[in-house]
Amino acid sequence: MGWNSGQLAVAVIVGYMLLLLGIGVLSGRVFRGTAADYFVASRGIGPFVLLMSVFGTTMTSFAIIGSSAEAFTAGVGVYGKMVSWSGIFHSVCFFLIGVRLWSFGKRYGYTTQIQFFRDRFDSNNLGLLLFPALLALVIPYLLMGVIGAATAIENITAEAFPQTFPATKGGIPFWLGGLIVCIVVLIYVFLGGVRGAAWANTLQTLVFVVLGVVTFAVIAGRLGGPAAATRQVAHYNPAHLKLGATEADEAVFAQRLAEFEAGDSPIKPRHPHEIPALVFITYIFIPFSVAMFPHLFQHWLTARSAAAFKLTVVAHPLLMMLTWLPCVLIGVWATSAVVPETGAAVVPPDFTRANAVLPLMVNKLAPTLIGGLLVAGVLAAIMSSLDSQFICLGNIFTNDIVNHYLGQDRLSDRAVVLLGRGFIVGIVAVTYALSLTVPGASVFRLGVWCFTGFASLAPLVFAALYWRRATKAGAYACVLVAAAVGLTLFALAFRETGLQAEHEFLIFGMMPVALNVVGAAGALVIVSMLTQPPPAATVAKFFGPRP
Amino acid sequence: MRTVVWLLLVALIVLHQDFWNWRTREPLVFGFIPSGLAWHVGISLAAALVAALAVRFCWPAELEAPDGQDAGSSR
Numbered sequence: 001m002g003w004n005s006g007q008l009a010v011a012v013i014v015g016y017m018l019l020l021l022g023i024g025v026l027s028g029r030v031f032r033g034t035a036a037d038y039f040v041a042s043r044g045i046g047p048f049v050l051l052m053s054v055f056g057t058t059m060t061s062f063a064i065i066g067s068s069a070e071a072f073t074a075g076v077g078v079y080g081k082m083v084s085w086s087g088i089f090h091s092v093c094f095f096l097i098g099v100r101l102w103s104f105g106k107r108y109g110y111t112t113q114i115q116f117f118r119d120r121f122d123s124n125n126l127g128l129l130l131f132p133a134l135l136a137l138v139i140p141y142l143l144m145g146v147i148g149a150a151t152a153i154e155n156i157t158a159e160a161f162p163q164t165f166p167a168t169k170g171g172i173p174f175w176l177g178g179l180i181v182c183i184v185v186l187i188y189v190f191l192g193g194v195r196g197a198a199w200a201n202t203l204q205t206l207v208f209v210v211l212g213v214v215t216f217a218v219i220a221g222r223l224g225g226p227a228a229a230t231r232q233v234a235h236y237n238p239a240h241l242k243l244g245a246t247e248a249d250e251a252v253f254a255q256r257l258a259e260f261e262a263g264d265s266p267i268k269p270r271h272p273h274e275i276p277a278l279v280f281i282t283y284i285f286i287p288f289s290v291a292m293f294p295h296l297f298q299h300w301l302t303a304r305s306a307a308a309f310k311l312t313v314v315a316h317p318l319l320m321m322l323t324w325l326p327c328v329l330i331g332v333w334a335t336s337a338v339v340p341e342t343g344a345a346v347v348p349p350d351f352t353r354a355n356a357v358l359p360l361m362v363n364k365l366a367p368t369l370i371g372g373l374l375v376a377g378v379l380a381a382i383m384s385s386l387d388s389q390f391i392c393l394g395n396i397f398t399n400d401i402v403n404h405y406l407g408q409d410r411l412s413d414r415a416v417v418l419l420g421r422g423f424i425v426g427i428v429a430v431t432y433a434l435s436l437t438v439p440g441a442s443v444f445r446l447g448v449w450c451f452t453g454f455a456s457l458a459p460l461v462f463a464a465l466y467w468r469r470a471t472k473a474g475a476y477a478c479v480l481v482a483a484a485v486g487l488t489l490f491a492l493a494f495r496e497t498g499l500q501a502e503h504e505f506l507i508f509g510m511m512p513v514a515l516n517v518v519g520a521a522g523a524l525v526i527v528s529m530l531t532q533p534p535p536a537a538t539v540a541k542f543f544g545p546r547p
Numbered sequence: 548m549r550t551v552v553w554l555l556l557v558a559l560i561v562l563h564q565d566f567w568n569w570r571t572r573e574p575l576v577f578g579f580i581p582s583g584l585a586w587h588v589g590i591s592l593a594a595a596l597v598a599a600l601a602v603r604f605c606w607p608a609e610l611e612a613p614d615g616q617d618a619g620s621s622r
């Protein structure tokens with residue numbers, strides 16, 4: 001038929017979207033029509049689907065688009081900054097936080113985080129403080145997904161419709177790709193709720209893990225094998241293969257730049273990049289963000305039993321490695337890769353759109369059919385997070401605001417579900433509009449800031465579960481300090497760097513998350529110690545033996 | 548055993564700061580993975596192992612309730 005890679009990618013995208021819609025229809029037939037089934041799948045999810053849905057939810061465009069972009073920008077150090085820390089502390093959070101929250105959720109019937117925190121701290125108004133904070137943090141999380149998906153689609157479908165979309169070299173433009181992804185995810189989520197999302201996540205997680213490895217093998221093969229690809233980087237951009245740059249790396253950079261400017265080399269070298277030790281160690285706080293992800297909390301509540309968590313705790317670090325390692329290597333290889341047939345650089349010199357590096361490598365190096373399939377892997381990772389986040393937003397709005405203030409019996413379950421859907425559509429529309437205003441924002445930088453916010457709230461959940469002396473006032477102080485410090489630092493960072501890939505905003509030479517977490521934790525502890533202890537009944541409820 | 552698991556966790560945190568790898572890329576493990584990156588892949592594998600030990604020896608079995616006892620069981 002003679003389709004080019006862009007056209008095959010379009011065909012795969014259409015087929016993949018139809019498959020997801022089919023899953024939505026199927027899970028909609030299983031849907032029992034109750035809010036509990038819609039939001040927590042009636043607490044019946046087993047270990048394998050729980051692992052797939054938890055992992056699929058946590059692996060976003062940050063893991064696929066962001067990882068390769070950051071590796072392209074700053075080298076292999078991104079794996080140590082993010083993956084090896086997360087491999088340790090995500091499992092710690094699932095073990096220490098996830099299982100315990102599941103237990104309380106089952107015991108007391110919680111379906112949202114806010115319900116738990118209101119109960120634990122005997123405070124109705126804590127929900128009014130947490131709701132906007134969580135919403136403000138979920139929106140950039142959604143934004144990452146929409147930007148990542150739209151960027152991937154635009155670049156992978158290049159040359160598909162050259163007459164229709166000349167401005168994007170024939171690729172489906174950013175605005176249309178983002179819109180399609182939002183609408184498809186909304187539809188299958190509306191049809192099946194969290195059960196639909198869990199089933200879709202199971203498929204999508206398998207797709208992106210398997211196709212990620214296939215992408216890696218295909219691209220490595222086209223570059224003459226992984227060893228040849230790495231040797232190419234060692235020749236042109238040696239500093240990208242380690243954390244710290246040496247004087248020898250600077251000398252190589254100067255020499256390769258001279259060769260490029262003389263026209264003797266197709267590769268313009270990237271300036272050697274150093275990751276300072278204090279930055280490397282303060283990334284330790286980022287993984288604790290999972291302790292407060294509302295969409296992850298929702299997946300935890302779907303577990304059939306505490307034992308269902310065991311597989312997730314053990315397998316999560318391995319799945320992270322399988323997902324990130326290929327993307328990091330592809331990002332690094334992209335700095336020095338040449339198209340075998342022409343000898344031209346795969347990524348043009350002075351290329352600044354780091355988000356587009358992986359899709360560009362796939363479009364230029366993967367044979368047309370495989371390239372078409374690989375786009376499904378990228379979209380799978382992105383959409384498997386968007387669906388959970390969409391549902392979570394509806395859940396916290398309907399349960400924590402509508403039901404809580406109007407009364408549980410005022411509205412039928414059907415009305416609750418419809419209200420939730422309306423809210424979700426509104427937030428998605430806002431996010432989509434935002435994506436059109438900042439399409440070039442670095443997915444990696446956006447993700448780190450989003451995780452910074454959630455991580456700064458992690459002291460709240462740890463204290464709620466393990467420190468009986470934590471008080472309502474301490475909880476308020478934690479959230480308020482986390483918000484104040486976080487917003488201040490974010491505003492400074494946005495003004496200074498514009499969230500571009502090349503610039504990492506630091507405070508006192510450290511990642512801002514360190515200051516945010518320490519400040520919020522300090523406020524929680526100090527204010528708790530200065531205020532009245534919680535009532536004995538509350539302590540007994542959460543720390544006493546099961547009746 | 549719980550103490551051992553906690554100590555292993557601390558060991559992982561310390562070993563994560565592999566300053567001896569920060570300015571070298573050699574040897575290339577399997578011919579293509581820089582030594583520092585390979586070290587951190589090892590940290591990921593070790594994290595899974597420590598997690599398995601925690602699940603095996605430190606699992607909070609008291610959190611599991613018989614079905615039907617809890618408010619959330621019937622929802």
